[in-house]
Amino acid sequence: MIEFSRVSKQYSRDTYALRDVSLSVQKGELVFLAGPSGAGKSTLLKMIAAVERPTAGTLTVNGQDIGNIKPSGIPWLRRNLGLIFQHQRLLEDRNLLANVMLPLIVTGASRGDAEKRTRAALDKVGLLDKALCEPLELSGGEQQRVAIARAIVNRPQIILADEPTANLDRANANKVLAALKSFHSVGVTCLISTHDEQTLTGAERIVYLDRGRMVEGWHNADANPEVTA
């Protein structure tokens, strides 16, 4: 589903965001990208969404070569992705309903259908009763759950979450992770970046990055409790 083959992203002669990364993510996998700040986790996720393009190597997402994708093809690629950002990026002048509905509106869905699906998505993250609130009326954890609702409302094949728990306390972080894992459990491929070791507890697959290089790829169907130790 996602295939990195010796992918590099170079900004200048000596500045690499990613260097020679090879990684394969199968359909339905839950992959954690771990590493310190500046390791290249966000760049890797941005490349999957075609926000950034590789300067070397090949990256394919759903069979599409990101290095050669035409600008007109990018919106169609992104409609199959659910993006969650560290700073939510909710539109502050619109209520939750309008925020979560946005991915459906851009695809031309009818208002009635879009509202029905939006309410269902808000219900899944436990915020249906706040549908008419504005983002600034919510806590950080609730805002992140709204971002998750927005990411899943168009039923994407892949969810990309960039540090979704970075600004949350442990209780809220666990709620957000539980929500993401519930979508993975119904077959959605999830890539979650984090620098928080506690988030990795019970992870099936962890990919470690450091200064743009993939230093370790760890895979265990039974999970590895030692990782958080």
Add this chain to the structure above:
Amino acid sequence: MNWLRQHAAAAMDALRHLLRSPGNFILNVLVVSIALALPFAGLSALENVRPISQQMSVEPEISIFMQLDASRETVQTMGKTIDKALKDTGTQGRVEFVPKEKAFDALKNKTGLADVLATLGANPLPDSYVLRLPGFGNAMDAGRVDTIASRLKDAPGVDAVQIDSEWVKRLAALLRILRLVLLFLGVTLGAVVIAVVFNTIRLQVMTQREEIEVSRLLGATNSFIHRPFYYTGALLGLCAGLVALGLVIAAQRPLNTAILDFARLYASEFQLALPSAMAVTLLLAVSALLGLLGAMLSVRRHLARAH
């Protein structure tokens, strides 16, 4: 259906943003409407004056004044010369001979200067011919009269030839100049409208930058992002066009009073007419198109840069 829904959503989005800051929108509409009002007023005035040049000379007249000492025989020969000139140029015309005695009597009766004229002793007026040329459609045809007039001017015994369509030709020439001035003014102020809309949309793109970026990340196409700005530009142009037309119509009422007072001095009831429904539609369409053009230029420039 989906296409229509996308346009409806874009129009609603544009309206939503306008309603969020109506003050800015109203100010922009006023600026654009002032720029539009000037060419609108000029066009309206020209359209009112144009028929005068077209209709007033439907029957140009040539007055041929004989020399005071021209013999009766020479004067009679002139009649034949006129007939020949009409025949040679293939023109239909009506010729009226006005003897100097008849002209003198008419002058006395019309002006009430009988006493003054009686002191002159002799009749100072010459024999004359009045040649009427029916079938000349408009001022542009007036040029054809020149050929006949120049032939008659050289005939023996002729003192002067006067063409009464001269002023119509001058008016037509003046209108041509005014039309060019108006075209130049229209183009200049059209550019002003485009510039104002361009800047308005630029500011809107800046204030909506986050929304645009998020929409892009969520799979919005360029058309989806550009469309609300196009609607904003067109709506701005349309509203400004309406205000400009309102201003022109409002100014026309007091102006007409003054024009009517002036026209009555010349035994005319001339007034500026309101623009026709067709003209109103056309002007509003042009205003909306100018707004759309400004928005398209701005969006292409600023969103391409942001992308």
